[in-house]
Every structure is written in C-alpha cells, then in structure tokens.
Amino acid sequence: MGRTLMENGKYRCHDFVEGHNHEHYIPSTTHMILLIDDSGIRPKAAFEYMGRRAGGRQNLGYTPKDHHNYLRSKRQHDLGYGEAASLLQYFTEQSRLDPSFSYVVQLDMDELITNIFWADARMIIEYALFGDVVTFDTTFRTNKKNRPFGIFAGFNHHRGDIVFGAALLYDEMVESFKWLFEAFLKTHRQKKPITIFTDQDAAMAKAILEVFHGTWHGLCIWHLMQNAIKHLGNLMKNRSSFLSDLKKCVYQYVEEVQFESVWEELWIKYGVENNSWLNRLYGLKEKWVSSYMNNTFTGGMRSTQLSENINADLKDYTKSTLDIVQFFKHFERVVNEKHANELKAEFDARNKLPKNMFSHIKIIKHAGEVYTPKIFDLFQDEFSMVSDCHIKWKNESSSLGEYGVGIDEQEIEFKVECNPSESIVQCSYRKFETFSILCCHALKVLDLLDIKLIPKAYILSRWTRAARIMVIEDSREKRLWNMLIWLPHNVIHCYAVNW
Template sequence: MESEPLNLENDAMELEEPYEGMELESEQAARILYNSYARRVGFGTRVSAYRRSRRDNTISSRQLVCSKEGFNPRPDEHKPKRNRIVSRVGCKAHLTVKKQTSGKWAITKFVKEHNHDLVPPDQVHLLRSHRHVSGPSRSLIDTLQAAGLGATRVMSVLIKQSGGVNNVGFTKSDCQNYMNQTSQRTLGSGAQYIFEYLKQKQAEDPVFFYAVQCGPSGNVFWADSTSRRNYAYFGDTVTFDTTYRTHRYRVPFAPFIGVNHHCQPVLFGCALLLNESESSFIWLFQNWLAAMSGRHPVSITTDHDRIIRSAIADVFPGARHRFCKSNICRQVQERLSHSLQSFPTFEAEFQKCVNYTETIEEFEVCWGSLLGRYNLKDDEWLQSMYDARQHWIPVYVRDTFFGETSIAKTSDSTNSFFDGYINASTNIHILMTQYENASAGRHEKEVKAECDTINIAPVLKTPSPMEKQAANIYTREIFLMFQQELMETLAYPATVINDTGSDVIYQVVKFGEDHKVHYVQYNVFEKKASCSCQLFDFSGILCRHILAVFRVKNVLMLPSHYVLKRWTRKAKSDVVLDEDELGLPSSHNESFTDRFEKLSLEATKYVKEGVDSKNVYQVAMDALREASKKVAAATCSTPSLPQSLDMNKAKEFNLNGNQADCDDSCLVSQDEKIQELTTAVVNATETCEAYRAKLLSILRDLEEQKLRISLKVQSTRLNRIT
C-alpha cells in the first residue's frame, strides 16, 4: 500500500536530497523528506518494514520504499482469476531511518537506483503517494457540491482554477470519493459522546463555552476557561490551524492557537468542522469571537483558502489576515515539480525572493526576474500567488504584529500545539482524551519555562545597563533573542544622513556588507525610532539597527514604549512592571476590564451554584441583598484622600479641613439618602434576578432541544447510509 500524502512542514528540508547520516527530527520528517524527493525524481513511495525497541516496544527503525518494491502476490489457483495490473517489479530503491539515543532519527541507508523507468513530471501527480484532495480544494468542492454540481463539473472548475489537470493534485475518482465521504461525514456514534463531554465540562467549569451548529452541518466549537484566559493575555495574534485538511485526519479537528510569553503555543479554542462551507466558517468565527468576549485579534493566520478568506473578512474586518507561508511553499513542490526537476536552483532562488527581499520594490523586481528567467510568466498558479502577495510575502505583512521572532523563517510555535498527540488515525473518543493530555502537557512546559525564567539567571555578555534591565524584564526565551540583537550592534555602525533637529535619520550597515542598508528614523525628544526592517512591528522585539542608534545616542535603558508586556515575566500579572525596571510610576490598580472579568467569573459561578435548589437559591438571594447594600453604601460614600494628593486636590474631593464642620443634620440627611438608594438597588436586583432565572431556564431548555434535534438528524442520516 502506498503512503498517504504528507504535509511538508520544513521548507529547508524540502531542498535537500537524502543522504546517509542525515539527521531528522522525527520519523514523520523522514517520510516528508523522502516523499518530496520522490515527487521531484518521479516515483511513488510507501511505508514498509519497521522494528520495535525491546525496551519500550516503540518503533526504533523504519524503511521507506519505492512503490514498485517487492512483487505482486501470486494468484490463488482455487479462486476465480482477475486481470490484475502488475505494479511491483522488485525495485530496490529505499531509505532506512533509525532512532538515535538523542531522540532524533538518522538515515542509515539510502539506495537511489531504480530498476524501472521513472514517471515524467506531467504524470507524477497520478501516483497515489502524491495524490490528495488539499484543504482549499475541499472547501471549493463542498461549496460546489452544496450547489448541486456533480464530480465531472466540479473537476472542470478545479482544472480551470488550477491552470491545468496536472496542477489539480488528484483525479476525478479522488474527487468523487471525497464527495461521497462528505455526504456521509458525521460524528456518528461519537456524537453523543461529544455532547455529553461538553455538558460535563460546562458543569465542572462555568466559564466553559461550547456551541453546536444545528442542521446538516453539525459543526462543534468549544473553549475552556484556560483558553479564554490565554486569549485575554495573548490574543493579539491568532493562528487557525486546519492541518487536518492536508493530513487527511479521520476527525476534522481545527484549533485556534496563539503564542505565550515563552514563545510556546497556547490554545484559544477548538472546532470539529464536519462542513467547510463559507457559512460554516462564519458560524465558527462568530462563536469563537463571542467566547473571547468580542475582542478582535490584531492579526490572524490561516491556510490560503478563498472561502476562509471571505469568512475572515466578514467576521474580522479590522484584523490583518495572513496566509501560512510554509503551506504555500509546500504547494510549490506540488505545482511546480517540473521546474524543480529541470532547474535545481529554482527553489533556492524562489525562497530568496520571498524571504529575503528588503523592500516592496526589490521584491517586485526579483519576482519578475525569477519568472522570466525560468519561463514561468504564464503559470496561472504563480500568478494567483502574486495577486495574493499582500497576504503572505513577508515584505508586505511585516508592518503588523504576528508574534514571530523572525521575519524570514516561519515559526512553528503557533501551529504545533497538538504535535505528538493527534494524527490521521485519531478518532473522536481518543481525540478528547488527547485534547486533555495535550493541554496538560503544554501547561507543564509553560510551568517549566516559568520556573527557568525565575530561577536560572541568564549570563550577561556586556556591562550594558540595558542588557541587565532586559534580563530582569523579559522571560528567559525572549531575553536571549533580545541579547542576540544587542550583541549584533557591535558590528553595525550608525551614520547620520539627515538631521532636522528633532528627527534624525541614520544609515545602519553591517561592517563588510555595504550592500545591505537599513534606515532608522529617530525622534530625539520622544526617544522613538522606526527601522526599515520593521522587526519590532512584526515581532515586538527591538532590532539590532535601532539598538545601534540607541548606543550612538547614549540611550542606556529601554524606553517603556518598546517593552511589550506580552513578552515580559509579568505578562499574566495584573500589576504593571516596577518603576526601577521600566522607569514608570508603579501602580497596583486593576484595569476596568480586569475587574469586569473577575466579577463576571465569580457571578457566573455564584448563579450556577445558587439555582441548584430552593433552599440554596434563598440563601444566595439573601446574600446578594446583603452584598448589594454594602456595594451601594461603598458607591455612595466619599472616597478617602490618598496621601500623595496636595491640598488643592483635597479641595476637589471636598476633603479639606472644612469637611469636619459638617453638622449632625447633614450627616443624617446623607444616611437617609443612602438608605433610599440602597432600597432601590435591592429592588432592582431582585427584579433582575427573577428575569435572569427565567432566562437561564429558557436557554437551558432551548439548548437541550437543539441537542435532541441534532442527534435525531444525525441518527436519521446514519440509518439512510446503512
């Protein structure tokens, strides 16, 4: 059996040809490498023999072979004969990888020679290991199928959109099979399990949020309290991970992922997408946004998909939408295999054009030159990628924060939360267990990083006060990145090229590399700088070019506006950084949002517990009335004077010496007024609680009805199928 198509996650790895002794991060990485190599050369692959460790019974070695390895089984003389195609001819080409003591995998044997003709580039897409219905194609097929189109007409649309049948990536038979599966896609026996699981989680955690899309779609979304808190701290940038589409997962599992202050992936919620129409994505994004208190992210990263793009524009009109660059580079392997095979230097030049051009003008010139040199100006897919360049080319998107510490290289921190926990064979029941295991495992890693930050002091490499300041402010991981930028300033002299008095423009060039010039504009009075590399805008960490200018201007401490709280040790703290760390006055006051979230959380728990029985309800109401009186009294009372306020401020608060002259009648009048207001508040509270109780009851009944209807629909569909 040939191997399933694989997602190529490491762009650098795709450029290499396997060789004995080559080390890889995992067995999966070896499969990716060999399959990519096979596509370029012109043969199919499959997974063959393996060995297990005697110590823990895990797989310790794996052999990947040409799809023509071995021979077809001999026909049984006692069974009716069928005309079978001879697909195996005893080819010896293979690759063997073995797990090392370090945990990595190494290629121990690599045989390149084949005993058969290789497949030409215009036919390689027909081999099973290189044939799959990709994520974007699935979305389009779902939409066309919903509109009533059959497989033949759907394929016609796909061929036209892809610029030829060779670029579709699968056959009409594959399309038909996918459409048949789509019509049968359902949670099946796992539906009841999922709903019971979600209801149980909500009972355990009042802040647990979930939603089920009624009707034939049956999509599910949920976010636990940890995910919602994570978003409150780190919700500036989000990745919507649809890896399941390219890996052919049994379960259409799509998480929302961010990055924390240790550069680790954090979860913002999860979805099961049984339907991938535009309306389904809009429903999902709207419910996710509701779970996150309506707070929009600054930026969001998704697959390159027309339907997802449209849904993002509808729900997140103010967010910067970026396509996942690594997925696009993977498609280069699939769609331009002929150019890769004919011109070995093409991919390296393509990567250079995409990742290392410094300005938009430079990219435009480089792109045009690249397509002209390799005769690709008429390639429709490349033209479509060029039309969408503002959504994935770094030089266009680096003016927005995406939480990645390198502009050229794509970070894996935001799309690897479930790596090692969920794979193509994971079913519904295993998924929920692995979801909890992954969450616990990631939490443990965050605790470890937090512990290292607190207990392991970084080694300072300079006497710079700024380096010491950064070591005390940033988490360990972020500080090491900042320290690298700071050290690099020693090789970057800054030269004034324009000085208006308030604004100075510097030319910053690395010693010996005069062709790579960066420009820094520095405001003398505000101590604000902007660099042409835009690293701070993109990652939130100051670049070496701005730091070089700071060194020239004797800026010895980091200005507060260049310290993003999300990268600091106190990213999850309600207290701002100390004065000696940032040069800011200390403050222990919580923001309105913080107070609102905490009160909302406590109120939700209180209501949940207070409606269990009549006795508990009465106790809860009595306590609320008493609390309401205290809150009203505190609201109406005059605030005390902080010690730091002067006499003028005291007069503004009516707290100067004249306050003591108030007579008893004034105090009595104030007490009566407070009592009246308190009574009004109590009455209003009782009315609100009555309405709230009725509303909760109605909502609970509606939710139960929705679940029953959804289960009936799915049961009916299952009965029709069987």
C-alpha cells in the first residue's frame, strides 16, 4: 500500500496492491472456529488444533492474531444491540426452536434488565416428574460482572442430577429471591416442591418462607459443617472430637428426645452454652437435624451438592471474558451432558441385569423388576441387613400387628406396625417417609409374615423404571393416553405405549 503524509498530519492512500494482502481466515474454516469457540476452548488451543487439522500452521492462511481478532469482531457483532438486546434475541431464538421454552425478565425503573429466570421444555417436564425435592444454590459467579448465577436442581429416577431452571440475578436481596421464586412457580404451573435445600442465606430463607408456603426448607449439611469449622475451629484443635460429636447430632438419632439429650451433653462437654453461632444453629434445628426431618421426603438429599456439581462443570467452560450469550450457550452444553448421562443410565438399565445377591428371593426379584438399578442396589443393601435383625417382641392381638425390631449389637429398637390384609407396613425408623424405600426392619416383618412382594403402596413411582411414563388426558376426545416422555436435545418425543 502506497501512502503520502499530508500537511494536516493525516495519511492519504494513493496505491493498493491486493497481492500483498491475505485473508484473515479461510471462509471454509469459519464454522470450525465458531464451533470451537462455543465449546469453551481458548483461542490459543483452538488455533493449534486448527493447524493440526490443516496439516500445519502454514496451511491455515491466517495468524493467531487474525484468529483472535475474528472472534472479537464476531462477539462485538453479536452484542451490537447491547447485552440486553442480545439476551432477548437469544431467548427469542430459543423460543422459536422450543415453543415450550420459558423465560421471565425483571426490569428496573430505567427499564434495564436486573433478574432473569429461564427453563426449557426438558426442564419443565423434568420438574413435573421429579420436582419433589429441589436444591437451590447461588455460589457461582458468571464473569467479570460477578453476577450471581442460581440453579434449581434435583434427582431423576436413576439418582442422577437434573436441572429444573436457572437464573441470573442482579443481587441477593430478599426482593430478588422473592421475584425469582415466584417466576419459578409461574413457569412450573404453581407446583411447589415438597422439600428445598439451600445454604444458610437469611435473605433466601425469608423469601422461601413467603413464596413456598408448605414447602419444607432444609439447610445444606456441607455448608453447615464448613461454617462450624469457621466459627468453632478453636474447638477442633488437638485431636478434639467436637466435629464428630456434632455430626452425630446431625445424623445419628431418630427420636427428637435423643437429639435434645445429646445436644445438651455437647454444650456441657465443650463449654459452649453461650456460643451465639451455635445457639442460632440450634434455633434452626428443624432444618438440619435428622430426628426433626423424619416426616419429610428428602430422597436422601441433605445438601446443595447437586447444584454445586453443575457449577463445577460450568466452570470448566467459562472464563471472565465471556459475554452473556456465550455463557448461556455453555450452560446449555452442561445441561445436555447431564441428559446424556441419563440416556446412558437408561440404556444400561434396559440392557444390563442388576447385580442380584439374592436371586432366589422373590421380593428381591420384584425389586429388580420395578426399580432402576441404582435404587435396586439401595433396596438390596437394606435387605442384606434383614438377617441381622431380630424380632424382640410382638403383639398380634389385633389386625394391625406390632413388632419390636432390633439389629445385633445395637441397643436401638424400632417399632414396626403391619396389617397384611390391607398391605400396611410402617416403621418408626421412617426410612420410607424420607426416602421412599422400605427399611430392613419393615422388610424383616414382611419376611416373618411370608409376604413375598413389595406392597404396591410402598413403591414410589419416581424411583421406578417406568418413572417417565405419564398419563395424559386428551380434552378434545376425553380419553387417556399413556405416554413415555423422552427429551433428546431440545425436542420432546412422545411415544404412545397404550391407547
């Protein structure tokens, strides 16, 4: 290029030789550059990969700087209308691809976006099937703007983690959480979870109390223990057993009176009667002590670990320079990976026989037929303890028999009530009430009464192989369809099982 310096200090171009120029990128490789960038691979590694695919850097036709500039130009173009407009454009496109895609946006007085909640069709179906227990966590921060990112998560029938919705928040104040929880209920047709687990955030707790009426609110045990170490670390030095004693208070006792007695012993033993943090924790005992939770279904969940697992996966893809639309794309990828894990678990369940340690016992065969492999393993673990259980006393004077059941070398005894004619079996251990599989004490009594199958009332559909079979009413023709709901990618597929 020829140029001349003019009097005003500017240059004037008078000649251009096109042969001296080169393309910033080969058009045929543009789609590859974008795919790699969407995958979260950093530009330097992406350039190296493209060079190997082309047989060497010299064959690419562009430099690392060109690669970087192209991506920067692409992102600037994507955000040409501003972050808010790009976000709404993204949501509009998702709604076009997925008519059930739902999003709610809150604006401030200046009509700027503050809080966002969204859920796709798959998340909505997942919540309808498995939204009985939910965890919610906002410990993850998205990018250099440090916005709180919240995930609603839960268990599927394979006990794999699934997502029910996600949010980007402006702050973590009570009003923001109230708006979010109301948006969550609106999206999920006002269906409230039975149980929700969070950390000890006071603003979040207040919002849950106001919005999720009737939902039991549990505290994440992992966060609780971390806070205990932070506030009471001085009590854990020199091989102290304080932490293990505290964990016993959390997990070990079934009866409330047992917990209260042991908690008082803990106070006296470590001289913490006046510790303000521990006293506040005691005031929240209904949210973390097992003996106060045995009337609430938790599905075995005691923490927000599911949400945090997803956060950890998301960190593998994100970096501080990401714009909001890129972040959403990476989140989609993480959710799709969770779904792929379920597809694999479903394939294995259909094509591999579960390991059966009691193949000659009918109730175990029955469990293997109805439960998913993961739940079957847990049921089989309970059954393996039946031989260690003993009937210490019994009262069969009425139709509802009563039995005292204990385990070898354990002083604790549990009361089991059973009416075979009405298929009733209940244990004071309350394993079924909290997890929805029968405990070894109840199974011992069923074995004693020669009951060979799990009573129908004690098979929770959410743990079964048929958990995704839903009964749907066609209002136009007034008939019921049994449908198997499956959701690969962003498309809902419904396979008719029976008409």
